[in-house]
Amino acid sequence: ESDVILDACNFAMNHATTAGGAVFLQTKADLVVRGGRFLKNLCDLEGGAIHLDTESTGTLANARFIGNQAAEGGAVYVEASSLVVTNTVFVKNVATTLGGGVHAFFATTCRIASTSMSLNSAGVGGGGIFDTGSDTVVSNSILYKNTVGGTTGTTAQLLSLASMPVVNFSCVQGGWPGLGGAGIISADPLFTNPAANNLHLMPASPCVDAGAAALREPDTLDLDDDNDLAEPTPVDCDFAPRLLAAEVDLGAYEVASYGTGCVGDCAPANIDGTFGNGVVNIDDILMTLNDFGPCPMPPAVCPCDSSPINANGTVGNGSINIDDLFDVINSFGVCP
Structure with a gap:
């Protein structure tokens, strides 16, 4: 049993043979990830970056998983444990078999909220997420252009076995025919530059204001440092304000409000994350x-x-x- 808190930590190009290329926790351990990057870590078996096992818990917020690789769970593998992911980016992670981004194997909880997954791949199933017998819920998220064997579609974004994931208010390539189904869109989210790992939305994205503010995860990691752990998560992956309109944007990032809508009005930088003064x-x-x-x-x-x-x-x-x-x-x- 152990508690591990990683605050704005970066892990790059680490290697493990069996579990967790960067981090491995087992048996009632608690992991907190608040910001930081996991870049090109490798595990020969399970969890290219992170592996959680046996009644452990993982709370991941405002992190970026880029180019990690494993046989199962290219970025994250969770088994018989609980995983909550918020405001996080998964891009170009690779599983040679199952779960390019995340493989949840009989996880007691697997909640993916306000998260962007793109260009992840798996050789067998679930280029974005592979869910085996887990209680998986996806909300306010984007699963797009993840692949299995080079093909896209719903099952390349999220594939389940012996489980029934619930997906609401999300952009899923190919749509979502399963449980939930409220607020699902399948149009191109218009990422700024996914090839360069930039999953910010362009202003014309159909994901802008397409989320549900009520489905935000509680701010249990106090991302805005105001000591209010019960409020809905108030910031995005950039620690910029999350709720800029009546509803939130889908994915890890809000489209920044670059000022007043007046061309050329880009100064000053305001405390609320906007720009300009009219x-x-x-x-x-x-x-x-x-x-x-x-x-x-x-x-x-x-x-x-x-x-x-x-x-x-x-x-x-x-x-x-x-x-x-x-x-x-x-x-x-x-x-x-």
Whole structure:
């Protein structure tokens, strides 16, 4: 028995032969993961990054699992234990057999909430999630472009054996014919750049405001450090505000509210995670000049990238340049 708390810890390129390429807990152990990354860890058997076994519990929030690999549970393998995952990204994890992202094997609880899974793969079943005899519930999440043997579809996103998962208010490629079924969409979620592990949503995504705020997990890890563990999770994977509208966005990230809707109004950076103050002025010019060049990779945001306006309704091209500076100059003054 043990308690392990990992706060903003990174694990990269570790290797285990039997269980948990980065972390292995067994027999009534408690694991807390709050932020951090698990990158390219490898296990020959179960749990490329994490393995939980025998009446253990795992609470994972605001983590990123990228490119981990195992025979079963490319990123996470949980057996006869409890797993709760919130605000987490699974991308490019690989299981040679079952569960590219997660394999829940007779888990007493397996709750996946506000989580994005894409480009994970499995050789036999469940490119995203494989559920064997577990109590699995998925909500406010995205399972898209996960594969089994190179094919996509519902069973490549989530496949169950001897169990009946419940899925509500989620984007599932191929749809969801099983239990739950409320608020299911199957359209392309319009991730920003999944090939570069960026699963932020573009503003035109059908997943924006498509979730259910009431289904957010309790903030048991106090992600906003306000000592309120009972409130619904108030932030997303970037620790930015989660509820920006009447409903939440699906997946690990909210689409950032880049200010006031006024082109060029990108300064200042406000305490609530938004940008702008309703006036385009010298501060916006200085911020644009300061940010000149390629936009940083997530979790950073790029609020001054306002040009061009793309065909799909999004704005920007991933770089702050002279076009963005012209936007600021041409919009000078009080926003309409």
